[in-house]
Every structure is written in structure tokens, then in C-alpha cells.
Amino acid sequence: MIIEMKNIRKEFDGLEVLKDISFGVDNGEVVSIIGPSGSGKSTLLRCATFLETIDGGEIVYMGEKAAHTDESGRAVYVHPKELRRFRSYCGLVFQQFNLFPHYSVLKNLTDAPIEVQHRSREEAEATAMELLGKMGIADKAKAYPYQLSGGQQQRVAIARALAMKPQILFFDEPTSALDPELTGEVLKVIRQLAEEKMTMVVVTHEMPFAKAVSNRVIFMDGGVIVEQGDPREVFENPREERTKQFLRVFER
Amino acid sequence: MTLSTMLSTMAAGMLRTCGIFLLTLVGSLPLGMIVALLRKSRFSVVRLLIRAYISVIRGTPLMLQLLVWYFGPYYLFGWSIRGWRFPALIIGFVLNYAAYFAEIYRGGIESIPVGQYEACEVLGYSKSQTFMRIILPQVIKRIMPSVTNEVITLVKDTSLAFTLAYQEVFSLAKQISASQTSFAPFVIAGVFYFIANYAVAFAMERIEKALDYYR
Numbered sequence: 001m002i003i004e005m006k007n008i009r010k011e012f013d014g015l016e017v018l019k020d021i022s023f024g025v026d027n028g029e030v031v032s033i034i035g036p037s038g039s040g041k042s043t044l045l046r047c048a049t050f051l052e053t054i055d056g057g058e059i060v061y062m063g064e065k066a067a068h069t070d071e072s073g074r075a076v077y078v079h080p081k082e083l084r085r086f087r088s089y090c091g092l093v094f095q096q097f098n099l100f101p102h103y104s105v106l107k108n109l110t111d112a113p114i115e116v117q118h119r120s121r122e123e124a125e126a127t128a129m130e131l132l133g134k135m136g137i138a139d140k141a142k143a144y145p146y147q148l149s150g151g152q153q154q155r156v157a158i159a160r161a162l163a164m165k166p167q168i169l170f171f172d173e174p175t176s177a178l179d180p181e182l183t184g185e186v187l188k189v190i191r192q193l194a195e196e197k198m199t200m201v202v203v204t205h206e207m208p209f210a211k212a213v214s215n216r217v218i219f220m221d222g223g224v225i226v227e228q229g230d231p232r233e234v235f236e237n238p239r240e241e242r243t244k245q246f247l248r249v250f251e252r
Numbered sequence: 253m254t255l256s257t258m259l260s261t262m263a264a265g266m267l268r269t270c271g272i273f274l275l276t277l278v279g280s281l282p283l284g285m286i287v288a289l290l291r292k293s294r295f296s297v298v299r300l301l302i303r304a305y306i307s308v309i310r311g312t313p314l315m316l317q318l319l320v321w322y323f324g325p326y327y328l329f330g331w332s333i334r335g336w337r338f339p340a341l342i343i344g345f346v347l348n349y350a351a352y353f354a355e356i357y358r359g360g361i362e363s364i365p366v367g368q369y370e371a372c373e374v375l376g377y378s379k380s381q382t383f384m385r386i387i388l389p390q391v392i393k394r395i396m397p398s399v400t401n402e403v404i405t406l407v408k409d410t411s412l413a414f415t416l417a418y419q420e421v422f423s424l425a426k427q428i429s430a431s432q433t434s435f436a437p438f439v440i441a442g443v444f445y446f447i448a449n450y451a452v453a454f455a456m457e458r459i460e461k462a463l464d465y466y467r
Contacts, residue, residue, distance in 0.1 A: 049374055084376055092374045098367035102389045102466050112375040115385065146467040164375060 002027055002062060002168045002199050003048060003090070007069075009056035010043055017043045018054075019223040025168060028197040032210035032231070035220035036246060041203045044220070045170045048201070049092045050083060061089045062167065088117070091161030095173040097153045099145040105132070105156050106141040109163045117164065124163070131159040135189055151182030155189055162193075169193070171202040187213075207250045211235050219243045253432050261428065262437065265421035266444045272345060272410045272420060273448075277403065279346035284353025291358060302354075309351035315412050318344040322416050341413055349406060356398045360391035393463040400456040407449050421445075 004024040010017050017040045025031055033041045046052040048059070050066075054075045059067040066086040067077045077083060100108050109128035113119045132138045135155040137148075145153055154174055161169055171190065175183040187209050193200060194213050204210055210217055211231045218228040219240075227240045238244045291302045309317070322340040325331040333339075364387055372382040411422035425441035428434070 051370055051373060087374070087376050090374075094367060094371065096365075096367050098365075098371035100368070100371070100386055102386075102393070111385065112377065115381060116376040144466045160375075 001025065001060070004058075004060040005044075005048060006058040006060070007056065008044070008047060008054050008059075009075075010040075010047055010052065010054050017223050018047070020057075021220075021223070021225055022057075023218065023225065023228075025199060025201055028199055029216065030194045030199075030214045031201045031216045031218060032214040033201065033203045033218045033220060034205070034207070034210055034246075035226075039220040040223040041220050042172050045092065045172050045201065045203055049090050049170055050087055051092070053077065061086050088164065089167045091164055091166035091169045093154070093157050093161050093169065093171045093174050095176050097145075097150075097157045097177070099153055099157055099160070101145050103144075104141070105137070105143050105145070105148070108145070108156060109160050112160075113163050127165075128159070128163055131162050132156075134192070135159050136185075149182060150178045151185045154178065154182075154186045158186075158189060158193075162198075168199040168201065171200065171204070173203050173205065175204070175206060207235065207247070219246065221246070253428070255436070258428060258432075258434075258437060259440065262421055262424050262440050262444065265419055265424040266448075268418070269407075269410045269413075269420040269422070269444075270448070272341065272413055272418075273407060275342050276345040276349055276406060276410075279342065280349035280353055283346060283350035285357055287350055287354035288357035288361065291354065306351045306354060309348055314344070314348050314409060315415050317348055318412060318415050320344075337416055337418060341416055341418055345406075345409070349402070352402055353399070356395050356402065357391065359398075360395040361387065363394055364390055393466075396456065396460045396463065400453065400460075403452055403456065404449050407452060408445060411445075 001024045006022045008018050008021045021040070021044060023031075033044070035041050043052060047054050054067060056069050056073060056075050057067070058065065058069065064086075065078070066083065067075050070076050078086070100111070103111060106125065106128055109131065110121070110124040113124040113127065114121055129138060129141065132141055135158065137152055137155055137159075140148060140152060140156070145156065148156065154177075158169075158174075174190070175186050178186060183206065187206060190200070190202065191209075191213050202210070202214070214231050216228060217231045217234040219226045219234060219238075219242075221242055227234060227238060227243045234243065235247065238247060287302060287306070290298055291306075293299050293302070318341060321344040322337065325333055325336065368386055368390070369382060372386050377386070410420060413420045414423040414426065417423065421441050421444055425437040428437040
């Protein structure tokens, strides 16, 4: 298991957003999380990547506890220095890309590896160029983010996350800010990563993509996992009424 | 008094004006950043003090503040410090401008999308790396127009040094005009200020251009 989240609870101002959620991801697995907005999908990703702190439960990366619940029922994280190591295990791709506008594409990919991971410039640049090549945008290395299309920006963001050599990559609605044409080119690179057995968790509204690419689909609603399993099972034979109801909207 | 002695006397005054100007910038630009950061301090006492400082500075005339710095030590504590005129002047200007710059910086910092911080967090940047490498460069670009405004105002505000009878170009213009019953010193002073601000605007425009490589 790359990551295991057990009995995760999270509330915002008294509103329970995650209610006792447990899930794990195996090495090389691709998991899609689907569900209506406000169901807690993004919050779950943000907890997994330490952008939010959980109120209760346990987060385990590669068998090591990053957070657990103490006797008083409160979630306790490891020391911030330790947490940096856990952070390096996971990457996150945002809906809004969040590239650094003042850095060239290449520098977006090499700055953190050099400054945070203390890798050599040569190595970081070689890795970055290889990743850009894989994303089909090697010719954009010297460009600045504003000169790129949304689809290209998102591919840079994926490459930036991969440049940190994470064990697992999370995607928070990676195509929601893109028009259908650009969505295709981003989904293509994610699919390519899946074929290379990159461990990934993708929060998405792209149902055909989720069905075709993932090994497992999780349907979330109201802060709980309503149903999960093989994508074909979930999409074609959903067991829960709520899942059926949600999927019906997409069939139209 | 010939026109050339008038000019050379006033040029010397203009040098003093430039001195106030440069020292004020050197002091207040960095101090403003410190104030802006302290304004968001974890400690509520610090935040409160900083807010009070900014509000007093903005709520009272700079001319009055200069007088307080100059005469305060004597009237409040009975100290008469030799050569206090110039230090009092610079303290007054620096503390005044730092408050205004702090508010400009704050606006700039708050305008950076939260996604930039989150991207840094996920990539493992430390707090200081996040600020110095990612946030500050973008803040500087965004605040350039407001800073230019403030810097141009400062060139003209240096004339308030006349309240402490410091011999910069404006004080000299007044004195010479009165003693020579001539209007020329004011015209000369006006030309000097205009040239100085023209240079400032030119320099700031160059800096803005240099930051134009991204949006």
C-alpha cells in the first residue's frame, strides 16, 4: 500500500465534510473518485496531501504513520520536519494548475527539485526535459505559463508534480477548467501515466475516462464512500440507489 | 546675487533634497516590508501596535510628525541633542513612508492567489522559500504602479523639510526669493523638482518593463 487513510474525519466550522472515510491505494493502482460537488472528494485529496489537517483518523504512507488519533480522540501529526518527508511521497495536480507565472516552464519543473530536494541542476534539468518530452511540450521549456494554452499549462503542472518523483500522484479535477478539446490532451497524458503504472488518484467528472483508465472507482456523497469497486461494476451495475441516481445525470 | 550664484546655491540644496529622498527610500522600502509582515504576526499585541502605528502615521500630517521628531526629545525628555535636525528629519520621513509602503505591500501580498501558496506547500517549499522565491517577486511586479506613485510623492514631500529649517532646495528657494525679492528661485526649484520626478518616472518605467516578461 502506498497510502492508507483510516476513519478520516474532517469538519469545517462544525460541518462534517468527511465522515469516517477509509480507503487505501496499492502500488500501481489508478483510483477515480466521482461524486457530486460538496461530497468531500476534494477535501479528501487535500487531507491526503497535507493541505488540510484531519480532525480524526489515521494517514499512513508506505507503512509509516503520518497522523493518528490519540487517546483523547484528536488527530496528531508527526513533527513538521518529518512531515516534509511524507509530503515528498505525494504530488498534487490542481484544477487551476497553479503554475508559478514568473518562472519559465523549465524553472517551474526544476526549482523545487533543486531548492527543496537539493538535486543538482544538471540532473533536475535532464529530468524536466524528459518529462516535458513525455507531455509533448518539450518545445515550450523556455516559454512562460501565460504563453501556453490551458491544456499545455495543466501538462506542465503534471510534469512539475512528477519532477519531484512522488510515489503517488493526486489529481483534483484536472480538466474542470478546460474546454473539451483541451480536456482530451490532458486525459491522454494521464492515461499514458496509468499505462506506465504510476500510482494515481483522480477526482474527476469525466465518467468515460474514469471507466476506461481506472482500476477502481469510488463514489462519494455527503462525506462518505457510498460505493466502490471495479469501474465496470460501478458504472454498469451500481448497487446503491444514490449511485444510480448520480450516474443517470451523466447518461443524458 | 547673480543668476549663476543663485543656481549653484540651489543646486547644492537640490543635492540635500536628493539626500533626504534616497535615505528615506533606503530606510522605508525594507522597513515597510517588515511592518507589512508584522501586521500579520501571530501575536495580537504586535498586530495591534502595528495597526496603531499605521493609523497614527496616516491620520496626522507629515509636517506635524517632523516637528514632533525634532522637538519631541527636548519637550518630552529635556534632551537637547546636537545635530539632531537631520536625523529627526530622516526618522520622520522613513517612519511615515514605511507605513504607506507597508499598506501597499500588504495589498500586494493579499492579491496573490491562495493556489500559489498551496502549490508551494505541496512541493515542499519552506515558509521563507515560499515567500522569497514565489510570492515576493510576484508582489513586486503587482505593486510597481502604486510604489511609483508614492516615490513621486516623496520627491515633492521632501520640501516639508523646510519646517525644520533644513537647507534643501525648497527652503533655499523661499529664503533667496525673500532676500532678493525675486520670483526666479521658485521657478528654478520647480524645474529641479520636475526634472527629478521625470528621472524617477523614467527609472520606474524601466523597472516595470524589465518585469514585463510574464503576466
